[in-house]
Amino acid sequence: QKEVEQNSGPLSVPEGAIASLNCTYSDRGSQSFFWYRQYSGKSPELIMFIYSNGDKEDGRFTAQLNKASQYVSLLIRDSQPSDSATYLCAVNKGFGNEKLTFGTGTRLTIIP
Amino acid sequence: EPEVTQTPSHQVTQMGQEVILRCVPISNHLYFYWYRQILGQKVEFLVSFYNNEISEKSEIFDDQFSVERPDGSNFTLKIRSTKLEDSAMYFCASREIATNEKLFFGSGTQLSVL
Numbered sequence: 001q002k003e004v005e006q007n008s009g010p011l012s013v014p015e016g017a018i019a020s021l022n023c024t025y026s027d028r029g030s031q032s033f034f035w036y037r038q039y040s041g042k043s044p045e046l047i048m049f050i051y052s053n054g055d056k057e058d059g060r061f062t063a064q065l066n067k068a069s070q071y072v073s074l075l076i077r078d079s080q081p082s083d084s085a086t087y088l089c090a091v092n093k094g095f096g097n098e099k100l101t102f103g104t105g106t107r108l109t110i111i112p
Numbered sequence: 113e114p115e116v117t118q119t120p121s122h123q124v125t126q127m128g129q130e131v132i133l134r135c136v137p138i139s140n141h142l143y144f145y146w147y148r149q150i151l152g153q154k155v156e157f158l159v160s161f162y163n164n165e166i167s168e169k170s171e172i173f174d175d176q177f178s179v180e181r182p183d184g185s186n187f188t189l190k191i192r193s194t195k196l197e198d199s200a201m202y203f204c205a206s207r208e209i210a211t212n213e214k215l216f217f218g219s220g221t222q223l224s225v226l
Contacts, residue, residue, distance in 0.1 A: 043220050044155060045217070046214055098168055100157060101157070
């Protein structure tokens with residue numbers, strides 16, 4: 001079983017719609033969870049982090065965490081063409097990010 | 113916004129040669145990292161470094177790899193004898209001691225081993 005699993009996509013979403021990205025993780029001891037955006041050929045950029053069960057909102061982005069189900073998701077509202085990128089889910093066993101374990105990423109395409 | 117700077121952006125080397133990848137972390141950051149990403153694959157942790165010593169390393173970071181902070185600004189990754197499978201994008205990252213969440217990544221060095 002992979003440590004962090006994501007659907008590789010591509011996920012195509014019309015402009016203005018909600019994009020929903022999902023991630024599951026295998027280690028129940030994971031404490032902190034991150035979503036990174038990576039444009040092709042570029043470095044990862046932190047979008048959101050979440051530590052507690054429930055929802056966390058930041059502008060158009062909402063991260064959702066369910067530790068019982070070992071599930072993390074990212075919702076992007078009012079999707080824009082500039083949101084087209086690969087979204088990486090990453091987890092860590094401790095608070096902070098000494099060693100992040102990444103998923104393979106979901107490629108998101110926003111269709112104008 | 114401050115940046116993590118990596119040089120060179122591309123490095124081509126022959127198998128068996130030594131390479132040194134260089135990074136200048138953000139000036140007030142104290143935790144430093146190297147990650148790598150083989151083309152089409154996930155980002156993988158290599159090593160973390162704090163207070164002039166390795167704090168954690170992955171199984172990838174074997175005896176062929178070493179890190180050093182030779183002065184107050186640079187952070188380097190050395191691969192002593194490169195292998196074909198070392199070909200990847202290598203990312204340096206850093207974070208502030210007081211801010212755990214945000215890890216700043218550099219733009220990466222694309223290493224090609226021929």
